[in-house]
Amino acid sequence: MLATRIAQKEGIFYFIAYKAAELLERVSFTSRYYFEGEEIVAEETGDDEVARFIAGIEKSEKSFQRILNRRKIRQIVNFYETAVSQPLIPGTVLLFTDETLRFRRSDGSESVGFLSEPDGKFLVIDGQHRLAALHFFHQKHAEQAEQIEVPCVVFDGKSADFATEMFVIINSTHTRINKSHLVDLYERVSWETPEKKFAAKIVNMLYGESDSPLRYRINRLGGRSRQEKWILQSEVFNEIHKVVQTNRRFFEERFQLRADRAYVLFRDYLKAVREVMNSVWGDNERYMFTRDVTLKALLRVFGDLVRNRKLMQVWEESRDPHAFEGVMRPWAELSREFRAEGFYERFPAKGQVERVRRIHLRLGQHLNQA
Numbered sequence: 001m002l003a004t005r006i007a008q009k010e011g012i013f014y015f016i017a018y019k020a021a022e023l024l025e026r027v028s029f030t031s032r033y034y035f036e037g038e039e040i041v042a043e044e045t046g047d048d049e050v051a052r053f054i055a056g057i058e059k060s061e062k063s064f065q066r067i068l069n070r071r072k073i074r075q076i077v078n079f080y081e082t083a084v085s086q087p088l089i090p091g092t093v094l095l096f097t098d099e100t101l102r103f104r105r106s107d108g109s110e111s112v113g114f115l116s117e118p119d120g121k122f123l124v125i126d127g128q129h130r131l132a133a134l135h136f137f138h139q140k141h142a143e144q145a146e147q148i149e150v151p152c153v154v155f156d157g158k159s160a161d162f163a164t165e166m167f168v169i170i171n172s173t174h175t176r177i178n179k180s181h182l183v184d185l186y187e188r189v190s191w192e193t194p195e196k197k198f199a200a201k202i203v204n205m206l207y208g209e210s211d212s213p214l215r216y217r218i219n220r221l222g223g224r225s226r227q228e229k230w231i232l233q234s235e236v237f238n239e240i241h242k243v244v245q246t247n248r249r250f251f252e253e254r255f256q257l258r259a260d261r262a263y264v265l266f267r268d269y270l271k272a273v274r275e276v277m278n279s280v281w282g283d284n285e286r287y288m289f290t291r292d293v294t295l296k297a298l299l300r301v302f303g304d305l306v307r308n309r310k311l312m313q314v315w316e317e318s319r320d321p322h323a324f325e326g327v328m329r330p331w332a333e334l335s336r337e338f339r340a341e342g343f344y345e346r347f348p349a350k351g352q353v354e355r356v357r358r359i360h361l362r363l364g365q366h367l368n369q370a
Helices: 020-026 049-058 070-082 128-140 160-171 179-186 194-208 233-246 248-255 259-276 292-306 309-318 322-338 352-365
Strands: 002-008 011-019 093-097 103-105 112-115 122-126 149-156
Touching: 002 103, 011 020, 020 128, 020 149, 070 128, 122 128, 194 233, 194 259, 233 248, 233 292, 248 259, 259 292, 259 322, 292 309, 292 322, 292 352, 309 322, 322 352
Parallel strands: 093 149
Antiparallel strands: 002 011, 002 112, 011 149, 093 122, 103 112
16 A cells, blocks of 8 residues: 655654545454453444444453544534535544554655555554444445545554553543543553552552452443442542652652552551441441542541551561551541431531541541551
């Protein structure tokens, strides 16, 4: 296929124009899907072809892509059907393959030539909604679609993490993907800070490890989740990131900022909280203890305890949740304060930020000195 080779610093990529039908055969539609014991069901299936299309994608392999938006696809299809003089896809679609493609220069040109096709399919870094809409437009208006050429930029011969970085760079400056999705990607992009990567990995482990008190209770899927969740992934990340930033030296000296080593500390603290507050832990109909405001406060208390050298020494010697239980034993007397009935009156605040601070202060005042 005819292509223009473009060089920028050490990077080389290609600009090509694909016929719509040919491009649709060469791309792989993928979406985020977590195998957490729950099913993601597309809404309004039945005769809704867009919903069925998305449902099929969401059961495919995991990827860096965001969840497809049914309404957005319909809107783009409508634009394709009504636009006459306007170009349907004026902006480039960004494609990725980990295969190294061959480029053969044409006579008399350094940058124009012929690019080989990949054996596998392209992943879509940017433009998946436009291509999904093109899929339906092609089904209904095949003759018109044959006249459409899609401008594409192709990146080849890189690792999947390269495509992830490109996706984050493009999307993180807009509100097109949710913050929880970005947290999933922090540990995979080279330009993020070690603290962010560390915090993101801790969150992922708290979500997925079988011994985590927060397993599957952290909301990574937003409104698509079909299980009861206690707190947004982005909120857990923000609190842990603050703890790591404030206590960077501690995590660097003891764990070398490696989440696989530090996870046990976070886990043991939360296990101890669960043990001491067992009567209210997880009872979110009658109590507010495992709701977002309290969980955020609990993570701030954890940040305070990390600075308690004597306590940390006890924990390092035992590597056991019991090291924390004695310190927080007085919390059991506060259980009734976390009843859902009257909770907001007992912790009055103008908003969540102030309420988290009040709960943090209340819990901090009822700690035994280690």
